[in-house]
Amino acid sequence: MYDYLVVGLGLAGISFCEVLEKEGKSFKVVSDASQQASQVAGGLYNPVILKRFTLAWKAKGQMELAQPFYAQLEQKLGVQLDYKVPVLRRFASVEEQNLWFEAADKPGLDHFLSTSIVPNQNNALDAPNGFGEVKYTGRIDTGTLVESYAAYLDKKGILERESFDFSALTVADEKVSYKTIQAKQIVFACGYGLQNNPFFNYLPLNGTKGELLTIKAPTYMENRVIKSSVFTIPLGGDLYRVGATYKWKDKTNEPTEASKKELLDKLTTFLQCDFEVVDHVAGIRPTVVDRRPLVGEHPEHKNLYVLNGFGSRGVLIAPYASDQLYQAIEHQKQIDPEMDIQRFTKKYYRD
Known part of the structure; x- marks a missing residue:
């Protein structure tokens, strides 16, 4: 019998397996890779919400956990995952510059926001007011991470590549049984697929569709992330990722022409060089009404758990939330109340 059965192998599943x-x-993983949010994510770790110049939820503590976490994964998997890259916020006006300086004086933000305006020296960019720089940022190659980690588990013989069949799951007091697999606990880390989970679909996971473009722009020659109405992330080889959209009604993984046009319209407000679109992908982010993760124990079945709802900041949140869930299961420590599913269970759950 395994200690754990983990369902899903995106950022949440990988972090919990780690x-x-x-x-x-001991653990076994079941994943069909149907939820593409981790694979198509921009992968940035950035502690600052650049629309409002505010610190993201618990960002400093999450950064302290995340950076050594991905460094250890690089060593284990033998691949590069963490690309240190500055994030520059393009200022649309002098007023935005002033707001940036005000934010940089605030406790917490002062650690991450540079107080020097970065002048624009790239002829391919329209940025007469310059940029503000966020420190200690980077990009995790989430596609390589998911692919490499699945191969790692395959080699160990503990990954079942299949869609999870709830009709094959039996839950008893002391164990769960899934087909021929028996485990003491089961953790569902399946992103937007939570909608199809009869045990946890009462949770208000609404899902937000995000679309990203990859462009080839040989004359852009920019090695920093530029954030304006959309971001551009350098990938090497004259390639840049451009994103992202936020759509609440469409719940498919299919890219749309409307979102492509939206991204290109925004991109061309500040990018002034020739480029071609070479890829266009979409995925559903597991987002929650209060913008906090969904972590915790099922209200009736004490060996069923959920690890979900990381939204667009999964790279930072995943190691933090995974550690919290493990400590709660094994050592009865309290999960951060802001992400504990009890905040919804009391209101939504019906016997």
């Missing part, structure tokens, strides 16, 4: 391996727990 905690289990570090703690010497």
